[in-house]
Amino acid sequence: MVEPVTKPKTDRTFDPVSEYGSHAWCAAVLGKSTDWFRKNREALEAEGFPRVCRIVGQTIKADVRAWITKRRQYSDGAAKVRPVPKREDKTRYDLL
Numbered sequence: 001m002v003e004p005v006t007k008p009k010t011d012r013t014f015d016p017v018s019e020y021g022s023h024a025w026c027a028a029v030l031g032k033s034t035d036w037f038r039k040n041r042e043a044l045e046a047e048g049f050p051r052v053c054r055i056v057g058q059t060i061k062a063d064v065r066a067w068i069t070k071r072r073q074y075s076d077g078a079a080k081v082r083p084v085p086k087r088e089d090k091t092r093y094d095l096l
Contacts, residue, residue, distance in 0.1 A: 018061070021059050025059075050063035050064055
């Protein structure tokens with residue numbers, strides 16, 4: 001069983017004021033464990049995931065959010081406009 005990612009007590013990158021995220025923060029945003037994130041970071045970066053800032057040593061949160069947004073399959077507008085499939089059959093299967 002995989003344990004959920006929780007905020008480490010000493011990781012200040014989880015604070016809203018922080019513009020940079022640690023490995024633990026990046027893993028939490030992706031819904032993965034820190035171990036998974038460390039093992040797969042190179043593959044994520046090959047897919048365009050932001051690299052660690054060489055000066056600060058952490059990842060820019062806005063870049064991570066932009067990467068996630070870019071990978072979305074549907075825009076907010078497309079999700080709202082999706083038509084409901086029409087059924088020719090008027091049978092109410094939910095009542096059977």
